[in-house]
Amino acid sequence: MWALIGRIVTDDDLSITAADVTEAIEEYLTSGDEETYAPGGLLVASGDVVINPGCCVGLDEWRDWLGALDGRPVDLGHDPDVLLENRGTVLRLWQDKDQLLRGEVPSPSERYIDIPREDLLGLLRGVHHRRAPSVGV
Incomplete structure (x- = not known):
């Protein structure tokens, strides 16, 4: 929940400006801020490899991954950069620490x-049903 309301109810120094949780949620719901989202994206893990989500991608954007099935580019954020590369029968997900050029x-x-x-598709269905911010491959 904090991922949703944190940006609305904190100052730049992250001190809480709402008196309580109810006020914080009310401020979030009535803010009209079109930039409101739950930052984080999906964390993908396989064995000992973990690909962390980039910033500027919200949990609500998990459906964007479906575009990869049609060969469309998927914006997975930056810092850390995440690259999804279409390799035919597999989609290769890279974690880039040095920000690649296009x-x-x-x-x-x-x-x-x-x-x-x-x-x-099955992995994304699992994310939808579990409401979990991670995908295990």
């Missing part, structure tokens, strides 16, 4: 996770 691919030594294309 069109560049991480070096082969970078850690990545291959998501079988045929599994993506």
Whole structure:
């Protein structure tokens, strides 16, 4: 819940401006702030490899991953940068620490996770049903 209301009810120094939780939620619901979202995106893990979500992507944007099935680019945020590369039967997810330039691919030594294309829809259904911010491959 804090991911949703934190930006609305804190000052720049993160001190709470609402008197209580009810006031904080009311401020969030009535703010009219079009920039309101739950930051974080999806965390993807496989074995000992973990790809953290980039900033500027909200949990509410998990459906955007469906575009990868049609070969469309998916914005997964930055800091840390996340790159989803279409490799035919798999979607390769890279965590980039150094912010690649457009069109560049991480070096082969970078850690990545291959998501079988045929599994993506089921994984996303699991996220939807569990409301969990992570995907295990």
